[in-house]
Amino acid sequence: MMNSSRNRQFHEIAGQxxxxxxxxxxxxxxxxxxxxxxxxxxxxxxxxxxxxxxxxGQWDFSNxxxxxxxxxxxxxxxxxxxxxxxxxxxxxxxxxxxAYALTRTPLPFKSFFRLTATFPIISPPFVVALAAxxxxxxxxxxxxxxxxxxxxxxxxxxxxxxxxxxxxxxPTAFMVLYGILxxxxxSLEEASMDxxxxxxxxxxxxxxxxxxxxxxxxxxxxxxxxxxxxxxxMVISGNYRVLSVQAFLQITGMYDLPRGSTLAILLxxxxxxxxxxxxxxxxxxxxxxxxxxPTGATIKNLExxxxxxxxxxxxxxxxIVILFYGTIVYGSxxxxxGVNPTLTLQNYVEMFEVGKDYLIDSITLSTIATxxxxxxxxxxxxxxxxxxxxxRGLMEFISMLTFAVPGTVVGIGYILAFNQESVxxxxxxxxxxxxxxxxxxxxxxxxxxxxxxxxxxxxDPAIEEASTDLGADSNTTFRKITLPMIAPAFFSGLAYSFxxxxxxxSAIIFVVSGQWNLITVAILGFVDNTQxxxxxxxxxxxxxxxxxxxxxxxxIVGKIGKGVRTTEILG
Amino acid sequence: xxxxYLELKDLIKIFGSGRDSVTAVNNVSLKVNEGELVTLLGPSxxxxxxxxxxxxxxxxxxxxxxxxxxxxVTTTPPNKRPTAMVFQNYALFPHMTVAQNIIYGPKIxxxxxxxxxxxxxxxxxxxxxxxxxxxxxxxxxxxxxxxVSLARSLIMEPKVLLLxxxxxxxxxxxxxxxxxxxxxxQQRVGITSIYVTHDQEEAMSLSDRVVIxxxxxxxxxxxxxxxxxxxxxxxxxDFIGKANFLNTVVEDVTPDGDxxxxxxxxxxxIPKAKKSFKKNDKAFLVLRPESIILEKKKPDTITGIxxxxxxxxxxxxxxxxxxxxxxxxEMSNPQECESFxxxxxxxxxxxxxxLHLLPWEEEK
Ligand SMILES: Nc1ncnc2c1ncn2[C@@H]1O[C@H](COP(=O)(O)OP(=O)(O)OP(=O)(O)O)[C@@H](O)[C@H]1O
Ligand SMILES: [Mg+2]
Numbered sequence: 001m002m003n004s005s006r007n008r009q010f011h012e013i014a015g016q017x018x019x020x021x022x023x024x025x026x027x028x029x030x031x032x033x034x035x036x037x038x039x040x041x042x043x044x045x046x047x048x049x050x051x052x053x054x055x056x057g058q059w060d061f062s063n064x065x066x067x068x069x070x071x072x073x074x075x076x077x078x079x080x081x082x083x084x085x086x087x088x089x090x091x092x093x094x095x096x097x098x099a100y101a102l103t104r105t106p107l108p109f110k111s112f113f114r115l116t117a118t119f120p121i122i123s124p125p126f127v128v129a130l131a132a133x134x135x136x137x138x139x140x141x142x143x144x145x146x147x148x149x150x151x152x153x154x155x156x157x158x159x160x161x162x163x164x165x166x167x168x169x170x171p172t173a174f175m176v177l178y179g180i181l182x183x184x185x186x187s188l189e190e191a192s193m194d195x196x197x198x199x200x201x202x203x204x205x206x207x208x209x210x211x212x213x214x215x216x217x218x219x220x221x222x223x224x225x226x227x228x229x230x231x232x233x234m235v236i237s238g239n240y241r242v243l244s245v246q247a248f249l250q251i252t253g254m255y256d257l258p259r260g261s262t263l264a265i266l267l268x269x270x271x272x273x274x275x276x277x278x279x280x281x282x283x284x285x286x287x288x289x290x291x292x293x294p295t296g297a298t299i300k301n302l303e304x305x306x307x308x309x310x311x312x313x314x315x316x317x318x319x320i321v322i323l324f325y326g327t328i329v330y331g332s333x334x335x336x337x338g339v340n341p342t343l344t345l346q347n348y349v350e351m352f353e354v355g356k357d358y359l360i361d362s363i364t365l366s367t368i369a370t371x372x373x374x375x376x377x378x379x380x381x382x383x384x385x386x387x388x389x390x391x392r393g394l395m396e397f398i399s400m401l402t403f404a405v406p407g408t409v410v411g412i413g414y415i416l417a418f419n420q421e422s423v424x425x426x427x428x429x430x431x432x433x434x435x436x437x438x439x440x441x442x443x444x445x446x447x448x449x450x451x452x453x454x455x456x457x458x459x460d461p462a463i464e465e466a467s468t469d470l471g472a473d474s475n476t477t478f479r480k481i482t483l484p485m486i487a488p489a490f491f492s493g494l495a496y497s498f499x500x501x502x503x504x505x506s507a508i509i510f511v512v513s514g515q516w517n518l519i520t521v522a523i524l525g526f527v528d529n530t531q532x533x534x535x536x537x538x539x540x541x542x543x544x545x546x547x548x549x550x551x552x553x554x555x556i557v558g559k560i561g562k563g564v565r566t567t568e569i570l571g
Numbered sequence: 572x573x574x575x576y577l578e579l580k581d582l583i584k585i586f587g588s589g590r591d592s593v594t595a596v597n598n599v600s601l602k603v604n605e606g607e608l609v610t611l612l613g614p615s616x617x618x619x620x621x622x623x624x625x626x627x628x629x630x631x632x633x634x635x636x637x638x639x640x641x642x643x644v645t646t647t648p649p650n651k652r653p654t655a656m657v658f659q660n661y662a663l664f665p666h667m668t669v670a671q672n673i674i675y676g677p678k679i680x681x682x683x684x685x686x687x688x689x690x691x692x693x694x695x696x697x698x699x700x701x702x703x704x705x706x707x708x709x710x711x712x713x714x715x716x717x718x719v720s721l722a723r724s725l726i727m728e729p730k731v732l733l734l735x736x737x738x739x740x741x742x743x744x745x746x747x748x749x750x751x752x753x754x755x756x757q758q759r760v761g762i763t764s765i766y767v768t769h770d771q772e773e774a775m776s777l778s779d780r781v782v783i784x785x786x787x788x789x790x791x792x793x794x795x796x797x798x799x800x801x802x803x804x805x806x807x808x809d810f811i812g813k814a815n816f817l818n819t820v821v822e823d824v825t826p827d828g829d830x831x832x833x834x835x836x837x838x839x840x841i842p843k844a845k846k847s848f849k850k851n852d853k854a855f856l857v858l859r860p861e862s863i864i865l866e867k868k869k870p871d872t873i874t875g876i877x878x879x880x881x882x883x884x885x886x887x888x889x890x891x892x893x894x895x896x897x898x899x900x901e902m903s904n905p906q907e908c909e910s911f912x913x914x915x916x917x918x919x920x921x922x923x924x925x926l927h928l929l930p931w932e933e934e935k
Contacts, residue, residue: 462658462659463663463665465629465656465658465662466658466662466663466664466723468629468648468649469629469654469655469656469724470675470723470724470727471651471676471680471727472650472675472679473648473650476679480675481664485665485666
């Protein structure tokens with residue numbers, strides 16, 4: 001009576017095809033999205049790989065052989081890994097302490113600490129490096145004091161890098177761990193206490209094991225960010241050569257595309273491994289389901305020997321963050337840093353004269369890219385979560401790929417892929433605004449997809465089915481039911497991708513041109529010319545613009561999000 | 572009134588493939604007449620929801636066909652089907668008011684807003700929601716939300732109304748009053764309905780006919796009275812109400828189908844037994860607890876010994892040992908009945924009309 005399993009699968013697939021056939025618009029969208037994902041995510045990556053292993057159309061591993069045989073090329077790989085491990089470890093510890101303090105202790109001024117813990121996310125990462133130079137560089141404000149304590153030192157190098165990257169990327173660890181700790185039901189800890197466990201025992205036998213997958217996730221994510229960081233090393237690495245900068249220099253300084261591509265691949269492999277370990281292994285191990293439902297797990301009557309170090313660490317860290325950003329503010333008003341401390345507005349005037357065009361380009365391109373990122377991102381998350389179609393897994397995989405691929409690799413991929421015509425893209429994009437917009441869109445999309453997925457998973461599919469059942473096609477249901485319900489997530493995705501677009505540097509630096517250039521590249525240029533005050537002024541302006549945009553989006557969410565749960569934009 | 576308004580033909584649904592495939596629905600055939608309310612009843616996981624979702628178009632059958640009003644809709648997408656679903660958790664659109672929720676369907680179908688609004692007003696009056704049009708669903712009680720959900724479906728004037736455990740989120744009292752309300756509404760509108768529940772009381776009180784399912788297979792289709800009084804197998808007998816099963820052996824069968832059995836040396840005749848039996852067949856005598864009558868011990872009767880007594884206020888429950896098997900007896904109105912002691916030997920009277928015989932089943 002029952003037909004064979006293969007036969008049945010065939011029936012199911014045929015049935016699904018029939019359903020898709022009856023929704024032609026959806027079908028067209030799926031095809032379109034696949035085209036874009038292949039062209040702007042997979043194809044550039046493929047180009048990088050191709051350039052590293054093909055020479056004159058032949059398989060040839062001489063690029064790799066050269067790199068592994070010469071210490072000069074191989075050292076950056078080791079350096080990047082060391083940097084990544086150190087930053088990830090320190091950053092995760094800092095993030096954990098903060099998350100613990102905010103979720104488990106009656107720490108006063110919680111929202112203030114929360115803000116300092118997440119603030120670096122909205123500034124371009126290399127601003128921290130700039131502040132480090134202003135504070136600890138050759139003419140640094142604190143340099144004489146520090147020299148008194150530790151003797152001669154240079155901020156340029158591994159130590160400085162670890163410091164600035166920890167500040168720049170521990171917010172990532174904080175956000176992951178905050179979510180995890182907040183979701184751990186405090187009654188578990190209470191149960192443990194009830195069973196007679198001491199505080200330390202509770203921490204080591206309940207809290208820590210439950211948070212372990214989160215800690216691993218946080219570590220891996222910070223590791224990826226640190227490996228992929230370009231801005232900070234560009235400013236502060238000195239003689240400590242790391243992959244991202246070396247790949248950039250090979251390509252823009254020596255025009256050696258194959259060698260640059262090979263270094264990019266060396267950068268890609270560890271980050272991809274870390275990403276897949278995080279996504280497919282660590283996150284599966286989690287016992288904690290992050291429901292987004294805060295449990296309010298404050299422990300009262302905490303012993304002083306726990307409070308003291310935790311509060312002290314939070315205070316210290318918050319102090320450092322304020323010191324760094326305060327330095328940027330202060331520095332932007334100084335006539336000549338370390339030489340002439342007279343306050344002036346001159347920097348802003350000069351910066352604006354030089355940087356006006358950069359600023360306009362940045363705002364224009366980000367403003368175009370952001371809504372596209374948001375809409376495509378939310379649509380893809382909708383397809384992934386709610387629709388059955390052949391290739392759904394592939395779509396999720398490719399769209400998440402850009403998240404794991406370092407910007408340097410993407411940037412190199414884009415110049416390799418789009419500086420000539422090809423089957424998938426019959427016009428040359430290099431030098432146009434389009435290449436920048438497309439890069440921004442596809443680089444920032446994973447964030448939109450993630451927040452879309454999180455929002456959709458909280459909406460009962462029956463609500464959408466009810467709409468379909470009442471006669472609406474997929475398209476209408478998406479517009480009238482799904483979209484309004486995920487609007488808050490959509491807008492926070494928008495906010496985040498705007499911030500990312502405005503502060504992007506690592507990939508974008510490869511595709512800017514005389515015609516279209518961006519503010520972050522300009523800041524880096526100022527730093528390169530040791531015009532630190534100008535760089536600080538421009539960074540300030542950038543941060544202010546981003547804050548205004550965030551405020552605006554928050555305002556819109558407040559207006560339209562009525563009756564629908566709003567999610568906070570920042571963290 | 573049309574016969575076979577909704578027809579399910581040999582429906583099979585298999586989820587997944589290979590070793591971890593699940594046959595959720597196995598060869599289900601069902602014919603429902605216009606205006607009828609049929610419930611799908613069965614334990615959790617027996618495939619009720621899956622059947623409903625195939626009728627509404629959210630799942631494609633692995634094989635089999637679905638006809639509505641003679642038209643094959645097996646592969647018609649859900650938005651093109653003349654069905655409307657009332658969801659277990661209501662599935663109201665949280666960002667719309669009650670009125671907007673209800674008017675959503677007609678608007679989707681391009682109805683002009685005046686006539687749609689008129690219809691919505693009528694429906695809201697019908698379900699008693701006329702005062703709540705401007706509220707948001709989150710400001711309503713569970714029962715009110717359920718009414719909105721019902722109104723939203725009814726306004727579509729679907730050929731078939733599908734309800735998936737619509738009352739399971741309500742408290743016990745409300746459930747009883749809502750089910751009467753749904754039944755009245757359904758009869759007034761005369762809408763063909765498929766109602767899923769795992770609450771047998773709900774099924775009995777609502778339905779024209781009940782379909783009892785187990786592991787994706789139909790066990791019996793019949794009116795509530797039929798499935799209660801003359802269940803087709805032990806599963807149905809046990810699932811609907813309470814039942815005692817006594818092992819017996821068939822002594823004699825007449826050509827008319829009257830079956831004689833022997834119980835503790837007493838001969839019992841079951842007239843027109845539903846199933847066919849042969850002499851010496853093993854069989855189960857199915858006894859409903861409330862149909863057994865206890866009396867002070869008399870000679871030449873079936874007797875048993877009382878082993879346990881439970882007083883429940885409106886009813887007295889005795890557990891009695893008969894022929895080494897335990898039987899539950901329920902007596903309503905205990906104040907007016909004769910009472911018995913623990914350990915007392917009593918006579919047992921079995922009214923002929925409530926006797927039902929089922930073929931022997933191994934695992935029972
Ligand atoms: N999408 C699915 N994928 C795989 N298996 C499924 C899926 N939907 C249902 N099943 C399985 O099919 C069987 C029948 O499920 P169904 O939801 O129809 O049961 P039900 O009778 O409605 O149960 P309940 O009373 O608990 O709602 C179950 O074993 C279930 O696990
Ligand atoms: Mg169900």
